[in-house]
Amino acid sequence: MPLQMELVAITLDCPDPPALAAFYRQATGLEPHPSSDAEFAGLNRGDGLFLGFQRVEDYRAPTWPDQIxxxxxxxxxxxxxxxxxxxxxxxxxxxxxxxxxxxxxxARVLTDPAGHPFCIVTR
Structure with missing residues (x-):
């Protein structure tokens, strides 16, 4: 029997959270999260989904699709x-x-079988 899990947030690593949040805000119309700052910015969707952007020092952009x-x-x-x-x-x-x-x-931080981190939080 599968767990009852609901996706509530997606957080992306990036070099400039406010700039990336501004891009996605323009692209999606999502509202800015009130506690966004230079280290972590976010957007809110009306149904509660949160899209976050966190600063990572020495960030290297993904090279999709080759995955280098x-x-x-x-x-x-x-x-x-x-x-x-x-x-x-x-x-x-x-x-x-x-x-x-x-x-x-x-909350608990876990990793999927491929090593990607994810959190579980209670309602």
Missing amino acids: VPQQLHLCFKIAESLDEAEARLLELGAGKPDHQPHGDK
Whole structure:
């Protein structure tokens, strides 16, 4: 039985978060997040989806489709289960759990089988 997970945020690495947020705002019409700054900018969609942009020092742009420099993004999923239940199930499915967990008991950072990080958060 699959988990009940809802995609709630997508975060992209970039060298200039405000500039990339401005581009996507123009392209999509999404509203700017009120706490955006030079290190992290975001956009809000009316249904609650958040699109974020985080500054990365020495950022190297993806070279799609050849993947010499892979694509970079971070997914967050809202879960119906408790963090412990969802984490256990995801680990069973092949996710990994990094030692560094910066969000305390508000969220968990996991990695997919290919190593891409994602978060799970409770409703």
